[in-house]
Amino acid sequence: MILYLQWYNFDLHIHSVLSPCSTWDMSPKKVLAEAKKKGLDLIGITDHHSVRNYPGFCKRGKISGVKLIPAMEVQTKEEVHLLLYFRSYQQALRFEVEILKKSPSIMDDVTAIKPQCLVNDNDMVIKVEKRLLLFSVDLPLDTVIKLARTYEVLVILAHINRPAFSIYSQLGFIPPDIDIDGVEIDNYTNCKPIIPKNVGIIYGSDAHDLPTIGRFVTQAWVNEPTWEELKLALRNIEGRWLRRKDDS
Numbered sequence: 688m689i690l691y692l693q694w695y696n697f698d699l700h701i702h703s704v705l706s707p708c709s710t711w712d713m714s715p716k717k718v719l720a721e722a723k724k725k726g727l728d729l730i731g732i733t734d735h736h737s738v739r740n741y742p743g744f745c746k747r748g749k750i751s752g753v754k755l756i757p758a759m760e761v762q763t764k765e766e767v768h769l770l771l772y773f774r775s776y777q778q779a780l781r782f783e784v785e786i787l788k789k790s791p792s793i794m795d796d797v798t799a800i801k802p803q804c805l806v807n808d809n810d811m812v813i814k815v816e817k818r819l820l821l822f823s824v825d826l827p828l829d830t831v832i833k834l835a836r837t838y839e840v841l842v843i844l845a846h847i848n849r850p851a852f853s854i855y856s857q858l859g860f861i862p863p864d865i866d867i868d869g870v871e872i873d874n875y876t877n878c879k880p881i882i883p884k885n886v887g888i889i890y891g892s893d894a895h896d897l898p899t900i901g902r903f904v905t906q907a908w909v910n911e912p913t914w915e916e917l918k919l920a921l922r923n924i925e926g927r928w929l930r931r932k933d934d935s
Contacts, residue, residue, distance in 0.1 A: 692926055695912045697905040698722070699731035699756065700770060700845070700871060700891030704804040705740045707821055709895040711801070714810040715740075715747035717897060722753045725901035729912035731758035731891075733770055735820040736786055738779040739805055745776075746808035754912050760845060761786060762821075763828040767844070768852045770871060770891075774839035774914050782838055786831070789824045828854075832866050841918055844870045846893060847880045855880055869921045872931075873903050887921030890931045904932040 701718065702709040712718075722730050730753060732744050738759050748755045757779040761769045773779035803816040824831065832842055844861070847853045847870045854861055861870075861883055869887035872880070882888060894900040909916035909927050920927035 690910050690926075692908055692910055695728040695907045695909060696726050696901075696932065697729045697731075697889070697907055697912065697917070698725075698727050698892050698894070698901050698903070699729070699758065699772065699843075699889055699905065700733050700760075700873070701730055701894045701900060702760075703732050703734055703740045703744065704801075704806060705734040705737055705816065705820070706895065707800045707803050707819065708735075709801070710897070712897045713895065714806055715744045715808050716810045718744065718900065719747045719751040719753055721897045721900045723751045725904075727753055727901055727904070729754045729756065729907075729917075731756045731770075731772060733758045733760040735760055735762065736783065736790055736824065737816070737820055738773070738776065738783055739816075741776050741779070743805075743807045750808075756914050756917070759783065761831055762823045762852070763831050764823055764826055765828055765857045766823055766852055767828050767854050767857045768846065769828065769831060770843040770845045771835050772841040772843070772914060772917070778838040778840070782835060782840075785834060786824055786826075787818075789826045790818070790820075791822050791825070793819045793822060828858075829862075829865070836866065841868045841914070841921065842866065843868060843889060846871055846873045846891075847882075848872050868918070887923075887929055889921075889929060906930050906932045 757773040757776045805814040889905045892902045
């Protein structure tokens with residue numbers, strides 16, 4: 688196999704209309720158009736505890752020329768946010784079934800929060816998720832990671848430099864034996880976290896609206912924008928590596 692390593696732009700932390708904390712604009716057509724406009728090659732739709740909007744976004748991505756990774760954001764019992772990137776949608780969907788068994792069955796009051804919408808590639812709502820997806824699962828961080836590791840997955844600690852919902856804000860430290868592939872840093876600059884050795888660093892926007900997409904971008908020196916290449920780049924294997932776009 689001939690390798691042609693080059694730079695690709697990733698934003699691997701974007702929420703869709705399935706996340707109750709996002710805006711109505713976060714639909715496949717609009718998100719993929721914005722991603723294309725901002726020069727992104729690979730994105731992750733990281734809704735809370737669900738991957739079910741991936742098919743619509745993936746189909747629209749093929750039209751737009753932007754690739755996607757099946758992903759989700761999990762809030763652990765300690766209220767630590769964890770980003771999970773799966774090799775396949777089928778694996779991610781099976782994990783979702785397992786994780787929702789440990790989630791509270793609190794119904795969404797649509798008068799108090801934006802409805803959580805499942806949409807197709809043409810931005811049509813096909814279902815409204817009534818179970819509120821924002822709450823913590825009833826599993827500690829290490830157990831969530833162990834469950835995720837039964838699948839082909841990349842495990843990333845989300846926005847570790849934030850003052851809320853990060854491992855530093857909730858635990859105060861990163862356990863030395865934690866089984867992660869990397870950490871995410873976003874554009875909050877109020878602290879400089881200690882990053883463990885031998886883990887990769889990604890940079891994500893945590894976008895909940897269109898203007899925020901691509902505000903913080905990971906540049907990947909890889910053969911192609913795929914899950915497999917991201918895995919290599921997180922480990923600095925075979926010449927692959929990652930950097931923040933502004934560091935170019």
